[in-house]
Each structure stands twice: as structure tokens, then as C-alpha cells.
Amino acid sequence: MKVGISSTGTSLESNVDMRFGRCPYFIxxxxxxxxxxxxxxxxxxxxxxxxxxxxxxxIDKKVGVVITGNVGPNAHRVLGSANIKIYSGITGTVKDAIEKxxxxxxxxxxxxxxPSHFGTG
Amino acid sequence: MILSVASGKGGTGKTTVAVNLALSVGFCQFMDYDVEAPNAAFFLKPDIKHIQKVEMKHPYFLKEVCNACGKCAEFCNFNAVAVAGDEVIFFPELCHGCGGCLLVCPEGAVREKDVEIGKIKKGFSKPGINFYMGDLKPGYMRTISVQAALDKFIEKDILIIIDCPPGTSCPMVFSVKDSDYCILVTEPTPYGLNDLLISIEVLKDMGIPYGVIINRDGIGNDEVENYCRKNNIKILLKIPNDMEVAKYYSRGESMLDYDISWKGKFENILKEIKKDVRK
Amino acid sequence: MKQITIISGKGGTGKTTIASNFIKLARDHIAVDSDVDAANLHILLDPKIKETKDFIGGAVAEVSDECTNCGECENLCRFEAISNSSSDIKIDPIRCEGCGVCEYVCPVDAIKLESNNQGYYYTSESSFCTLVHAKLNPGAENSGLLVTRVRNVAEDIANNQNKKAIIIDGAPGIGCPVISSLNGVDYAMIVTEPTLSGIGDFIKVFEVTKFFNIKTFACVNKYDINLNNTEKIYDFCLKNDIELIGKIPYDDKVSICLSNRKFIIDEPSSEAGKEIKKIWEKVKEYLYPN
Incomplete structure (x- = not known):
């Protein structure tokens, strides 16, 4: 199974980014x-x-699980429609998150x- | 003649100048192009006779026809459409109403409906002012669309006074684009000067003649005045800082209500401007 | 990390003055100037620019010589951005929204969406904190997009340096730059004044923060120029569950201080300065909850 993690950097030592839509990288x-x-x-x-x-x-990357800090309602709706599991409120390194x-x-x-950003997020 | 009143910095007194100019001249068409924060009506107190909706088109998707191919989502440059699983999800607040999704759908599954994004209000103010204002609906980023709807009402062969939005980006540029002359209202502070310089750059680029009114003269320093003198920019008027004027303003009363001698001063500005207009 | 945006609806109510003084009083924070077409926060903060980046704006359509003047694009453009009055097609960049319909329908591929430089954004150091700010080219578009860029940079720095707060000076109005400056923030503070215009615009901008579900504070500047109107603002706040966080008296010293490039909170005899400090004490409780 593929996991998509919002990340502050490009390695497993990077932190989970609190922003889903606006994180700099996905691992x-x-x-x-x-x-x-x-x-x-x-x-x-x-x-x-x-x-x-x-x-x-x-969705296009065929990811089954998303790990991130915060998910807004729009992204939540799209991920939900594609039956992707969402784990949010996660902090610490990407590596720790995968272990957990x-x-x-x-x-x-x-x-x-x-709360809703009215789609501008 | 189209005469616009603008400023880089907000709250320098654009509406005050536009409104008092209109009241002094008496007969003109007044257009409030500050559709995000239209305030001229508080002072001109027009008798609004006609309200017209400004609308845009939003798509809707026929579930039974759509096969979730994803072409609409791929086309949309504004992320207003997503396709997940076997479902199209539409985010109306992001839609610009371009009609692209309808155009690219191979199944003919997209239809459109009208959505209100603001209003145009028309009325009459004493003594002889034809009043128009645009009013953008909060939450919609459709400033230019409402302004474009106002454009259609600009008359010919009459003095048009346009009250512009603050800033120097697209809504300001759109408001001044057809002007024969632009009055820049500023205040004598470092903020006022900084924003005046940016506004002047915009007007120079567009080839629109301009002059400056310094409002609340006396509150800060003389950097603005020195700049204008050095660069041969016409200072059309200085309005002294006066607590009484501020109180009249707060109640929606004009400078003419406070002191009728302002009428002559504003009429003189118009004479001064006519020497420099574009056409 | 918490973020607060200072907005007003009506311009010139004192956003930047209050934001500048908050920034001087705060700690562990980043400052953002999101009034990108008339930025003023740098005037008092007087920062040194450390990094400058090109702002490539949103795409607009450009037409090439291959155009056969068939008029298909003009028929389908919903924004009246394409005119065909003379012998060739002209695209008005002010009206073009970059939707790509013309590019799609052009039978000879003569139209392309192109992005151009529309300004710059900067990461700077002031004596108090890092400031992220920008300069939109005069008359340029996409101010909302530039606000997004500036906020991305500020959030990245805050994440990497473990900052506790971001203080954002907003733009007037309720349009693109304002909405971009409010996206995802924890708090909005509306600075208003007791004039009919001030109240009208306060209500409009509150509609926006309500829409976004953002906890909103209100502050009445120059409250004593019309006590009746100040009362009306109070009533509105009470009815709409807006926390009234302070009222600042009219004070000549505010402009004098600004003209001397000084902070009003550093002027001991200023009533406005004292009040801004009091308001900060309340805002601080929200920005630094622990």
C-alpha cells in the first residue's frame, strides 16, 4: 500500500508538515x-x-493512506470520495509516522x- | 469627460473628494467603482430606483450522463472541479465561470446556471447627480466582473466622476482605464507618499494626466508636498486637517454641509483640470 | 503556531500602524505584509532585504502571428478580454482570467497561456523579526496569488525555526488579496472607525471572516470622533459574537510619530499608544496560548 505524507523536506528525517494543500513536499x-x-x-x-x-x-498516485497535520474540508471531501484513509493531527518525523x-x-x-477556507486553500 | 479619483493608500479621502466634487458641480454622473467597499452612497444619499443583479455562470454536472473521465478537472485552471472515484466534485467559490468544463466534456454532461455575484444600484442624488454603484457579494473574488458591469452604464457627453478602489492592482487599473484625468488623493505621511509614488507610476504607464490633492494637510510632514514641487506635479488642493470635518464625515455629511465655501474651491479644481485633460 | 491577520474593509483605518506596533511588541514571530500593491509595513520596520524572488504571476493568453482571425476565441471568451475590432485579435491582459478556453478552441494553435514577471517578494530582517513582503509591479494583476507566495515563505520559515506566531498586515477591501490573507489563519482582527463608511465596510469584511469561520476581534480606532457610531459598532459586535478587543482614541501624535519613523507605543504621552499596548496584551493571550 502507498502512503502519502505531507512533508517539510525530501527525506524520511523531515517533519510531517502541518499543511496538506500547501506543504512543500509529499513523501x-x-x-x-x-x-x-x-x-x-x-x-x-x-x-x-x-x-x-x-x-x-x-489520487493519481494511487495512494491509499494520507498522513498530515491538518486537512481542510475540500481536500477531505475529494480524498474521501476516492476512499483514501486520512490520519491527521500527526507531528514528528515522517519516519516515526510511518512506524506508527x-x-x-x-x-x-x-x-x-x-474550518472551511471556502476553497481558497 | 471621465474624471477618476484614486489613491494608492486607502482611507486618504478619495470618496470625500469625489463626493464633494460631484455636489459642487451639481450635474454629473457619479460611479462608485470601489465595489468591495462602496461608500459614496452614505454621502450622496441617492434615491435608489433600480437594482440589477450581476451574475456569472456556474456549471452543474448530470450524474447519469457523466462517466468521470476527468477531462473537466484536468482543464480547470482554478481547481474548481475534482474527479474522485466515480464522482465529479464542484467547488463553486473557485469557479470563474469560463465555461471550459462544458466545452471539454465529451459526454455533454455539463449544464450551466446563473449565480449572483453582486449588484448594480442606480438612483438619483440632489441636485442633479445620476448615481451608480457596484456592490460585490462578500466571499466572491469577482471585483472586475462587477466593475465591468458598471462600465456599460457610462454615458457620453456628460461629466463622469469615478470613485476608485484603493491600491494599484487590477481593480484600480480597471477603474481608471478610460479616464481623461485622474485626481490622486493622498495624505502627508510616509505611507501616503510611498503609495502616491506607486499610483503615479501606474498612471504614467497608462498615459493618464493627473494632479494631487493633499488631504488632512498638517498631520505629518511636508515630504509629499516637496516631492510634488520638485517633480512639477500639480497640487490641485490642500484640505487642512480639521476635527470638525472628520465629525461631519463620520455622520455621512459633506464638506459643503460644513462650509459652503468649499463649493467654489472644488469648482476651481475642475477648471484647473480641464486645462490638462487627455482629449 | 498561530496566525493573525489585521484587516479593515475600509482603507486608512490604522491597520498598518497597529500591525507595526504589534510586531515590535511580539516575540518568536514572523511578520507578513500582505497589502502587496501598497505595502507600508517596511516603512517603520526598516528591514534589510536578505533574499529577493521573482514573482511569476498567473498565466494570461498571448496570441501569435499564426492567428487567422477566425474569431472563435472571441465568441467563447466570457470575460470580454478578446477584441477583434481591427484586423487582428487583441487580448486585454486586465480582463483575461487565464482560463485557457481560447487556447483550447484556437484551430491553429495561435494562442498560448504565458506567465510573466509581475513583481518581487522579499525575505528581510528587521530589528524585531523576519519580515516577508512583496512589491507587485504597478498596475499588475494576481495580487491574491502574490499574497499566497508571501505567506508560503513565512509559514516555511516559521515551521523551520519553530516560531510561535505570524502577524499579517492585510489589504483593504474584501477581494482577492484579502481572501488570500485570511486563508487558514487562526484569528482576524478588524480595525474600524466610527464613520458610516467604516461601519459599512466593517460589516462587509466581517461577512468574509464569518464565511471562513475565523475567530474575529474588532478594534475601533478614533472611537471618540463619533460616540454614537462607536455605540453602533459595539451593538453589532455583541449581536454577532465578535470580541471587541479595544478602542483607540483620536491622537495627533500617531501621524507625527509616523512622520518621524517612530513607534507610537514608544511615545509615553500618547493615549493611542497606551491603548494599542493594552490591546496587544489581549491578543497575546490568543497568539501564545501556552
Whole structure:
């Protein structure tokens, strides 16, 4: 299964970024092969709909689980429609987050964490 | 003649100048182009006779026809459409109404409907002012669309006074674009000077003649005045800082209500301007 | 990390004066000037620019010589940005929204969306904190997009340096730059004045913060120029669950201080300065909850 993590940097030592749509990078981690790649988050440059665009990218990457700080309602809706699991409110390094995910220590986020930005996020 | 009243910095007295000029001249068409914060009506107190909606088009998607191919989402430059699973998700607040999704849909699954983004209000103010204002609906980033709707009402062969939005970006440029002359209202502070310089750059680029009114003269320093003198920029008027004027303003009363001698001063400005107009 | 944006609806109510003084009083913070087409925060903060970046704005359509003047694009453009009055197609960059419909329909591929430099943004150091600010080219578009860029930089720095707060000086109005400056912030502080225009614009900009579900404070500047109107603002706040965080009296010293490039909070005899300090004490409780 592929995991998408919003990240402040390009390595597993980077921190989980609190912003989903506007994080600088996504780390895409494969839990079966333990391989990962980083993707520069182009959507952070968008004036509006960054979360929507980032979610669309995550879907296109066939990711099954998202780990991040905060998810707004728009991104939440798009990810939810594609049946992607969301774990939010996560801090610490990307590596720790993946370990915790593997040990099944996270609880799935039911709704958006941040109030509606009316789509400009 | 189209005469616009602008300023880089907000709150320097654009509306005060525009309104008092209109009241002094008596007969003109007044257009409030500050559609994000239209305030001239507080002073001109027009008898609003006609309200017209400004609308844009939003798409909607026919579920039974759509096969979630994703072409609409791919086309949309504003991220207003996403396709997830077998579903199209539309975010109306991001939509610019370009009609692109309708154009690219191979299945004919997109339809459109009208959505209100603001209003144009028309009325009459004493003594002989034809009043128009645009009013943008909060939450919609459609400033220019409402201004473009106002453009359609500009008459010919009459003095048009345009009250512009602050700043120097697109809404300001759109408001002054057809002007024969622009009055820049500023205040004698470092903020006022900084923003005056940017506004002058915009007007120079556009080839619009301009002059300066210094409002609240006496509050800060003389940097603005020195700059204008040095660069041969016409100072049309200085309005002294006066607590009484501020109190009249706060109640929606004009400078003419406070002191009728302002009428002559504003009429003189117009004479001064006519020497320099573009056409 | 908490973020607060200072806005007003109506211009000239004192946003930048209050923001500048807050920035001097705060700690562990980053400052942002999001009034990118008439930026003034740098005047008092007097920062040294450390890094300058090109701002490439949103795309607008450009037409090439291959155009056969068929008029298809003009028919479909919803923004009246394309005119065909003379012998060739002209695109008005002020009206063009960069949707790409003309590019899509052009049968000879004569139209392309192009992005150009529309200004610069800067990371600077002042004596109090890092300031991220920008200069939009005069008359340029995409001020909202530039605000997004500036805020991205500020958030990145705050994340990397573990800063506790970002203080954002907003733009007047309720349009693109204002909405971009409010996106995702924790608090909005509306600075208003007791004039009919001030109240009208206060209500409009509050509609926006309500829309975004942002906890909103109100501050009445020059409250004593019309006590009746100040009362009306109080009533409105009470009815709409807006926390009234302070009222600042009219004070000649504010402009004098500014003209001497001084902070009003450093002027011991200024009533306005004293009040701004009091307001900061309340804002501080929210920005630094622990």
C-alpha cells in the first residue's frame, strides 16, 4: 500500500508538515517494498484550491493512506470520495509516522480539522 | 469627460473628494467603482430606483450522463472541479465561470446556471447627480466582473466622476482605464507618499494626466508636498486637517454641509483640470 | 503556531500602524505584509532585504502571428478580454482570467497561456523579526496569488525555526488579496472607525471572516470622533459574537510619530499608544496560548 505524507523536506528525517494543500513536499512511501519518493507539491503555488489539487495528485498516485497535520474540508471531501484513509493531527518525523502507521497506532480522522477556507486553500 | 479619483493608500479621502466634487458641480454622473467597499452612497444619499443583479455562470454536472473521465478537472485552471472515484466534485467559490468544463466534456454532461455575484444600484442624488454603484457579494473574488458591469452604464457627453478602489492592482487599473484625468488623493505621511509614488507610476504607464490633492494637510510632514514641487506635479488642493470635518464625515455629511465655501474651491479644481485633460 | 491577520474593509483605518506596533511588541514571530500593491509595513520596520524572488504571476493568453482571425476565441471568451475590432485579435491582459478556453478552441494553435514577471517578494530582517513582503509591479494583476507566495515563505520559515506566531498586515477591501490573507489563519482582527463608511465596510469584511469561520476581534480606532457610531459598532459586535478587543482614541501624535519613523507605543504621552499596548496584551493571550 502507498502512503502519502505531507512533508517539510525530501527525506524520511523531515517533519510531517502541518499543511496538506500547501506543504512543500509529499513523501510517497510504499509499505510493502519500503521504497519512497518525494514529490514537490506544485499545488501550493495555486491561489485557490491547493488542497483540492493536492488531493487530485494523491489520487493519481494511487495512494491509499494520507498522513498530515491538518486537512481542510475540500481536500477531505475529494480524498474521501476516492476512499483514501486520512490520519491527521500527526507531528514528528515522517519516519516515526510511518512506524506508527505500521504498528496501527493511528486513529482515522472522521472530518476536516480546519474550518472551511471556502476553497481558497 | 471621465474624471477618476484614486489613491494608492486607502482611507486618504478619495470618496470625500469625489463626493464633494460631484455636489459642487451639481450635474454629473457619479460611479462608485470601489465595489468591495462602496461608500459614496452614505454621502450622496441617492434615491435608489433600480437594482440589477450581476451574475456569472456556474456549471452543474448530470450524474447519469457523466462517466468521470476527468477531462473537466484536468482543464480547470482554478481547481474548481475534482474527479474522485466515480464522482465529479464542484467547488463553486473557485469557479470563474469560463465555461471550459462544458466545452471539454465529451459526454455533454455539463449544464450551466446563473449565480449572483453582486449588484448594480442606480438612483438619483440632489441636485442633479445620476448615481451608480457596484456592490460585490462578500466571499466572491469577482471585483472586475462587477466593475465591468458598471462600465456599460457610462454615458457620453456628460461629466463622469469615478470613485476608485484603493491600491494599484487590477481593480484600480480597471477603474481608471478610460479616464481623461485622474485626481490622486493622498495624505502627508510616509505611507501616503510611498503609495502616491506607486499610483503615479501606474498612471504614467497608462498615459493618464493627473494632479494631487493633499488631504488632512498638517498631520505629518511636508515630504509629499516637496516631492510634488520638485517633480512639477500639480497640487490641485490642500484640505487642512480639521476635527470638525472628520465629525461631519463620520455622520455621512459633506464638506459643503460644513462650509459652503468649499463649493467654489472644488469648482476651481475642475477648471484647473480641464486645462490638462487627455482629449 | 498561530496566525493573525489585521484587516479593515475600509482603507486608512490604522491597520498598518497597529500591525507595526504589534510586531515590535511580539516575540518568536514572523511578520507578513500582505497589502502587496501598497505595502507600508517596511516603512517603520526598516528591514534589510536578505533574499529577493521573482514573482511569476498567473498565466494570461498571448496570441501569435499564426492567428487567422477566425474569431472563435472571441465568441467563447466570457470575460470580454478578446477584441477583434481591427484586423487582428487583441487580448486585454486586465480582463483575461487565464482560463485557457481560447487556447483550447484556437484551430491553429495561435494562442498560448504565458506567465510573466509581475513583481518581487522579499525575505528581510528587521530589528524585531523576519519580515516577508512583496512589491507587485504597478498596475499588475494576481495580487491574491502574490499574497499566497508571501505567506508560503513565512509559514516555511516559521515551521523551520519553530516560531510561535505570524502577524499579517492585510489589504483593504474584501477581494482577492484579502481572501488570500485570511486563508487558514487562526484569528482576524478588524480595525474600524466610527464613520458610516467604516461601519459599512466593517460589516462587509466581517461577512468574509464569518464565511471562513475565523475567530474575529474588532478594534475601533478614533472611537471618540463619533460616540454614537462607536455605540453602533459595539451593538453589532455583541449581536454577532465578535470580541471587541479595544478602542483607540483620536491622537495627533500617531501621524507625527509616523512622520518621524517612530513607534507610537514608544511615545509615553500618547493615549493611542497606551491603548494599542493594552490591546496587544489581549491578543497575546490568543497568539501564545501556552
Amino acid at each position: 510517497i512511501y510504499d509499505t510493502e517494498s519500503n521504497d519512497f519518493e518525494h514529490i514537490e507539491n506544485q499545488s501550493r503555488q495555486a491561489m485557490g484550491g491547493a488542497g483540492i489539487q493536492a488531493a487530485q495528485m494523491i 502507521l505500521k504498528k496501527d497506532e493511528f486513529k482515522e480522522t472522521a472530518g476536516p480539522d480546519v
